[in-house]
Structure formats: structure tokens, C-alpha cells
Amino acid sequence: MKLALAQISPVLGRVDRNLEMHLELAERAAKEKAGLIIFPELSLTGYSLKDLVPEVAIRPEASEVLAKLQVASRQIDLIFGLVEERSDNPGVFYNSAAYLTGGKIAHVHRKVFLPTSGMFEEGRFFASGHDFRAFPLKSSQAGLLICRDFMHYSSSYCLLADGAGLMIIISAAPGRGTANEESQGFESSQKWELMGQAISYFSGAYVIYCNRVGIEDGATFAGGSFIYTPDGQLSLRLPYLEENFSLQEIDLDQIRRARKNRPYKRDDRPEVIWHSLGRLLRKENED
Amino acid sequence: MKINCPLVLKVLTSFIREESHKAGFEHNIIGLSGGLDSTVCAYLAVKAMGSKHLFGLIMPFKNYDQEGVSLAEEVGQLLEIKVEKIDISPQIESYFSSHPVDNPVLRGNKIARERMSILYDYSARLEAMILGTSNKTELLIGYGTIHGDLACGINPMGDLYKTQVQELGRYLNVPQKILSRKPTAGLWPGQTDEDEIGLSYEELDRILFSLVDERLTVEEVIKAGYEEKKVRRVAELIRKSEYKRKMPPIAKLSERTVGHDFLYPYDWGK
Numbered sequence: 001m002k003l004a005l006a007q008i009s010p011v012l013g014r015v016d017r018n019l020e021m022h023l024e025l026a027e028r029a030a031k032e033k034a035g036l037i038i039f040p041e042l043s044l045t046g047y048s049l050k051d052l053v054p055e056v057a058i059r060p061e062a063s064e065v066l067a068k069l070q071v072a073s074r075q076i077d078l079i080f081g082l083v084e085e086r087s088d089n090p091g092v093f094y095n096s097a098a099y100l101t102g103g104k105i106a107h108v109h110r111k112v113f114l115p116t117s118g119m120f121e122e123g124r125f126f127a128s129g130h131d132f133r134a135f136p137l138k139s140s141q142a143g144l145l146i147c148r149d150f151m152h153y154s155s156s157y158c159l160l161a162d163g164a165g166l167m168i169i170i171s172a173a174p175g176r177g178t179a180n181e182e183s184q185g186f187e188s189s190q191k192w193e194l195m196g197q198a199i200s201y202f203s204g205a206y207v208i209y210c211n212r213v214g215i216e217d218g219a220t221f222a223g224g225s226f227i228y229t230p231d232g233q234l235s236l237r238l239p240y241l242e243e244n245f246s247l248q249e250i251d252l253d254q255i256r257r258a259r260k261n262r263p264y265k266r267d268d269r270p271e272v273i274w275h276s277l278g279r280l281l282r283k284e285n286e287d
Numbered sequence: 288m289k290i291n292c293p294l295v296l297k298v299l300t301s302f303i304r305e306e307s308h309k310a311g312f313e314h315n316i317i318g319l320s321g322g323l324d325s326t327v328c329a330y331l332a333v334k335a336m337g338s339k340h341l342f343g344l345i346m347p348f349k350n351y352d353q354e355g356v357s358l359a360e361e362v363g364q365l366l367e368i369k370v371e372k373i374d375i376s377p378q379i380e381s382y383f384s385s386h387p388v389d390n391p392v393l394r395g396n397k398i399a400r401e402r403m404s405i406l407y408d409y410s411a412r413l414e415a416m417i418l419g420t421s422n423k424t425e426l427l428i429g430y431g432t433i434h435g436d437l438a439c440g441i442n443p444m445g446d447l448y449k450t451q452v453q454e455l456g457r458y459l460n461v462p463q464k465i466l467s468r469k470p471t472a473g474l475w476p477g478q479t480d481e482d483e484i485g486l487s488y489e490e491l492d493r494i495l496f497s498l499v500d501e502r503l504t505v506e507e508v509i510k511a512g513y514e515e516k517k518v519r520r521v522a523e524l525i526r527k528s529e530y531k532r533k534m535p536p537i538a539k540l541s542e543r544t545v546g547h548d549f550l551y552p553y554d555w556g557k
Contacts (some may be wrong), residue, residue, distance in 0.1 A: 013556045048551040175298070181291045215305045217553040218441075220298050241297060 001113050001138055001252060004029035004037040004076075005236070007225045009214025012046030015056050019044065019065050022080060025071055025245060030076040032247055035138060039080040039113075040212035040225075041172040042095060044172040051082070053093050053125045057085040058097070060105055073100035077137070079144065079210075081170050084108065093130045095126045097144045097170050100137065106134040109144035113152050116127070119219065134162035140252050142166035150195060150209070162201045162215040165230070165255035167199060171211040175222035175241070185240030189224045193234075201232025204258035204265055206250055213243055223266075229259035248281055288496050290451050292458035295444045299443045306441045307416045309557035314415035318342040318402055318436075319370065320473060321358030323465055324420040324444065328453055331443055332418055332523035333366045342415055343370040346402045348379055352473040358465055364464070375401045388403040395474030399435030405434065407438075416440040419451065424449040427495050428521065429528020430472075430480070437531060486517055494521045 005011045006025045011017045022039060025101040029037040041047065044065065045056040060066050069078060077100065084096035094110040110129025114122035134141045134153050143159030150156065159167055177187030183211040192209060200207040206229060209284070220241065227236040227248055259265045297536040300512035303394065307315060315332045319325050320394065332341045344364075345359045356372070378392075379401055410417050419439025421431050426445055431437040444452060449470070458465055470488065482488050486494075497508045508518045537546045 011557065012554050013554055048552040048554070050552055052551060052555065178291045178295050178298070179289055181289065183291065184294065186294070215302055215554075218302070218306075220302065241301065 001036065002032070002247055002249050003208070003246050004032070004033045004034040004245065005208075005210050005215055005225050005227075005238060006039045006043075006241075007035060007223050007238050007246075008039065008043065009212060009221070009236060009243055010043050010046045012048060012216055012276040013052045015044050015058075015065055016047070017235075018046070019068060021080070022069060026072045026076055026078055028070075028245070028249070030236075032078060034247055036077040038168060038170065038208065038210040039078070040210050041097070041170045042083065043170070043212070044082045046216060047221070048219070050121075050125060052122060053083055054085075055093075057083040057093050059085050059087050060108070061087055066098075066105070066151060070100055070103050070105065072204075074103045077101040079168060079170065081146065081213065083171075084110065084117060086217045092127045093125065094129060095146060096129075097120060097146050099137065099144065101137075101140075105135075107144065109133075109146065111146040111149060112155065113148045115148045132158035132162070134159055138252070140165045140255065142168055144219060145169045147171040149194075150199075153195070153199065156203060159162065160205065160265065161273075162267060164203075165205050165206045165252070167203065167205050169209045171205070171209060173211050173222055174219040183223050186220075186222045186274040189222045189240060192224070193226060193237075196226055196228045197232050197234070199266040200228035200230060202264055205229045205238070206230055206255065208250075213241055230255045288448065288493065290447070290454055294445070294454055295455060296331070296334065296458070298330050303332055303335035303418070303441070303443050304553075309554055310416060310440065312414060312416040313339045314342060314413060315418050316342045316344065316410050316413060316415035317363060317418045317420065318406055319345050319359035319463065321345075321352070321355030321360075321362070321466070322470060322473075323461070324422055324449075325359070325541075326362050326450055326458045326461050327466050328418050328420045328444055328462060329366055329368070330456075333368065337392070338367045340356075341366070341368045342403075342413055343368050343446060344406060344409060345372040346405060347369060347372065347467055348374075348398050348473075349376045350509050351476050352471065354468075355471070355473060358462070359466075360488070361462065362465070366385065371407060375405070391475045395472065396432045396435060399432035403435050403438045410440070417496070418443060419445070421445055422447055422449050422452050422550060424492055424495060426532060427499060427528075428484070428491070428524040429531045430484065431531065433531045436472075448495065449488045450492045454486075468474060487519070490517070491521065494518055497524075498522060 026037050059271050079099050081097050084094045099107040112129045114126050114128050116123030134143045141163040143164035153235045173187030182189050196207045208227050210225045212221045224240040225238040229235050236248045343363050347356045406417050417440040419442035422444050425431050471478050497503045505522050510513045539547050543549050
């Protein structure tokens with residue numbers, strides 16, 4: 001399968017202009033025979049929204065924006081980020097990732113871990129999601145995570161236990177730390193790569209990470225999107241800090257080969273994890 | 288505390304370019320003192336936007352810092368930017384002759400605010416975004432005049448300690464004379480920052496880095512080997528100067544109040 005990574009810089013608070021950008025790049029990727037294009041976290045809105053959250057929110061079933069992207073998804077599958085307002089729960093907003101294919105919304109992941117400390121304040125403006133769930137993508141199973149979700153390795157574990165061979169992370173990670181003189185990027189980028197390599201190798205899964213670039217309110221988004229193969233090998237890394245659009249062929253059979261060679265998935269014991277977590281949670285509730 | 292200079296250069300030039308353009312400016316304007324901070328900032332701006340897009344203002348007060356004025360002129364020539372010199376002595380003298388004061392800090396603040404006032408006037412005349420040149424050391428200890436040198440459109444260097452600005456300056460090959468000059472706010476003839484603050488920038492930056500970046504407590508920093516009196520003084524300077532780093536508090540009355548719960552990004556719709 002050929003996929004496209006769109007390492008873009010969305011315009012803050014301008015869904016109209018970002019939609020245009022999405023449609024153009026999706027068309028370009030489709031022309032290049034890609035089967036899937038991936039955009040960063042909150043790619044339709046920009047990241048540092050604060051009180052703009054309700055103003056840029058989308059109700060997927062009733063949205064003209066989504067309708068246009070659904071039409072595009074007849075040519076190419078799309079994964080992108082949006083502020084989602086559920087029709088059955090108005091006034092509650094999620095930092096969501098949507099997977100569109102064949103003209104339909106096939107899956108939505110709502111960010112579970114909302115960073116709310118230091119420079120981050122997502123918990124002030126968003127409600128958190130409650131599930132990590134794999135879903136069919138082409139001939140494989142995929143899982144979607146949003147930025148900080150991936151820094152909690154339990155999220156990837158849930159997706160692995162659910163059968164995901166593709167872990168797709170959309171991100172708006174600002175760069176921090178400039179002490180490393182060897183790197184062309186921020187020190188924080190290395191943490192994402194460390195996690196990408198570890199999760200891909202020990203899950204026998206592709207880890208596909210699409211980060212954004214650009215500057216919002218002084219914070220620079222780090223770029224450096226990447227793909228790790230199910231053997232933990234780096235197969236693509238986009239430049240740090242610069243806009244980029246790249247195509248990469250990935251071989252879904254590699255998931256099978258990796259899991260045949262290193263049967264971590266086969267030997268996994270989710271019931272033991274469940275049992276242990278159950279005990280911990282019961283204990284916590286007793287306190 | 289070392290910095291990756293090529294990376295910092297890339298981030299800061301992108302910052303100047305993007306934030307200026309987003310605010311609708313094709314040009315920047317900067318007050319040049321002949322000191323390190325304004326020189327490094329001017330170098331960054333020229334790398335970001337090109338020499339045709341930076342305007343330098345030199346604003347001497349009497350003969351307080353003649354060396355600074357000639358170095359600032361030299362920077363203007365080296366960078367091939369347009370520079371104008373405006374002597375601010377008449378208006379400052381006129382004010383203090385009718386309202387005399389001995390306190391040099393009050394005089395210094397008035398001078399800094401006069402420069403700010405001219406920068407904002409020229410910003411409007413030239414349609415140029417004002418680049419602030421306060422570094423992280425100054426911002427943290429409050430070594431700057433509120434609505435004076437602290438005022439600006441954007442500040443590219445506010446997350447670099449003074450010693451890191453020096454490192455960046457060496458990387459950018461700014462003139463040796465400027466790099467080796469004793470830092471001065473030019474508040475009175477012969478004034479130096481380090482004498483006034485009572486600590487060397489080396490030591491001050493290391494204490495600040497421990498307290499702020501590493502989030503150590505005052506006690507932990509003292510335990511690490513710094514003189515107790517100095518650490519406590521730095522911590523106190525940080526605490527007492529918070530008002531210089533914030534918009535003033537607004538008395539809350541309604542459900543939705545500017546600064547409290549009317550929260551929009553700076554780069555709204557840009």
C-alpha cells in the first residue's frame with residue numbers, strides 16, 4: 001500500500017482554508033496512486049484553539065466540511081484531525097481523528113489523554129474519549145491515536161491486543177529542548193522516535209506518525225513525521241520543522257513476517273493484564 | 288545550558304518571519320544600542336527577512352554611551368540595513384528640568400520609555416513590526432523597564448539566557464568588540480549590568496537555569512553549591528517581577544472577562 005504523509009501547517013481557526021488544503025493534498029496523493037493520506041492532529045482547525053473550540057467544532061453527520069471530505073474519500077482514504085461535537089451530546093467537544101473511506105466515516109477516535117500541564121491546556125477545552133479500538137483499514141487492522149495518547153504505552157498495547165498491525169498517530173507536538181548539538185531537530189522529537197521504534201518492534205506493527213509544523217503563539221511544532229516498520233526499522237523520516245508531503249510504500253505482509261519471527265502477539269496474555277489491572281483498580285477504589 | 292546554534296537559528300528566523308507575516312508586516316524595526324542583544328536580534332532579523340526588511344533606530348541620550356552608538360552604527364553598516372539616529376536628549380532633559388529627580392533608575396526608565404514611544408511611532412510610520420530584544424535572564428529577574436524596553440511586537444530571544452545569546456552571537460560572527468563588551472543598559476555613564484545586579488551573568492544564568500528549567504527548589508540549588516544569599520536574592524527577584532511578565536489583572540465582574548475566561552490565541556485566524 002502506498003501512503004501519503006501531509007506534514008502541514010494548518011491555519012489557526014480557519015476550517016475553510018484548511019479544508020481547501022486537505023482537498024488539494026488528497027487529490028495530489030490520489031493522483032500519485034496513494035491509498036491513504038494522513039494529516040496531523042487538529043489538521044482542520046489548528047491546535048492552540050482555546051475558546052475557539054466551540055466555534056470550529058464539527059458535527060460529523062451534519063457537516064458540509066465532512067461531506068466534502070467524504071466525497072474525496074471515494075478516491076483515497078483520509079485520516080485527519082478535527083474538533084468533534086457529537087449530535088447526541090451537544091456542547092461537548094472532542095479532539096478527534098477521523099478515518100474516511102469509500103465516501104463514509106468508517107472510524108473516529110477521540111483523544112483519551114488530554115495534556116493539561118505546563119504549556120498544554122487541552123483538559124480545559126476538550127472532553128476526553130473513552131476507548132482504544134482497532135478497525136479495518138485496507139486488508140489490515142489499524143488503530144488511531146492522537147499525540148499524547150502515544151506517549152502512554154498502554155494505548156498502543158490496547159490497540160495491539162485488538163489486533164492492530166498499523167498504529168497511526170496524528171500529532172501536533174511542539175518542539176522543546178535545543179541542547180543536543182547532534183540533532184537537526186528538537187530534543188523532544190527524539191522521545192517520539194524512541195517510542196516509535198520500541199512500539200513497532202515489540203508489537204510487530206507499523207508505527208506511522210504524522211506531526212505538524214508551523215508556529216502558533218510562539219510555539220514551534222517539530223515536524224519529523226516518521227514510519228517505523230514492524231521490525232523496528234526507520235523507513236521514513238520527514239524533515240524537522242519544514243512543511244512536507246511524502247509518499248511511502250508500505251508492505252502489509254511485513255506485519256505477518258515480524259509476528260511469525262517474534263511471536264509477542266501470539267504469546268500476549270491480555271487476560272492476565274485484565275486481571276492485574278482489575279485487582280489494582282479494586283484496591284484503588286477501596287482507598 | 289549549551290544550545291544547538293543551527294537549530295536555534297532556524298527556529299528563531301522562522302519565528303520572526305511567520306509571526307511578522309501573520310500580523311501583516313513585511314518589515315521589522317529594532318532599537319539598536321550597540322550591545323549584544325539588539326545586535327544578535329538584528330542579525331536574526333536580516334537572516335529571516337533580508338536586509339531590506341529591517342530598519343534600525345539608534346536613540347542616544349546625551350553622551351551616556353558613545354561607544355554603543357558607534358558600534359550600533361557599525362552593525363547597521365555590516366548588515367546593510369537602513370539606520371536612523373534620533374537624539375532623545377531634548378525631550379528627556381526638558382521633562383527632568385521641570386521635574387527633577389536624582390534617582391538614576393527613574394531617569395533610566397524615562398529614557399527607556401521614550402525610546403519605546405519612538406519605536407512605536409516609527410512602527411506605524413514604516414509599517415514595521417517591533418522586535419523585542421529582552422533575553423530570558425532579564426525577563427526572569429525583571430531587569431527591564433515595563434512599557435519601555437520590555438514592550439515589543441514579538442520577542443525572538445526571550446527564551447535564551449544571556450550566556451546563550453553570547454553563544455549564538457559567536458555562532459553568528461557578530462563583531463568581537465560587541466561580544467567582549469561589558470553588558471550595559473546604558474542607564475548612566477559607566478553602568479554595567481553585572482555590577483548593578485550584583486552577580487556575573489555566568490553565575491546568574493546557572494542559578495536561573497536550576498530554578499526555572501530544572502525546577503529545583505531554592506534549598507536544592509543551595510545544596511548544589513551556590514551561595515545561599517545569591518540564590519535567595521535571585522528567587523526573590525523572580526517573584527517580585529512577575530507583574531512585568533503579565534498583562535495587568537482585570538477586576539472580574541461578569542461571567543466572561545478579558546484575561547480570565549475570554550481566552551483566544553494570539554495567532555487567531557492567521
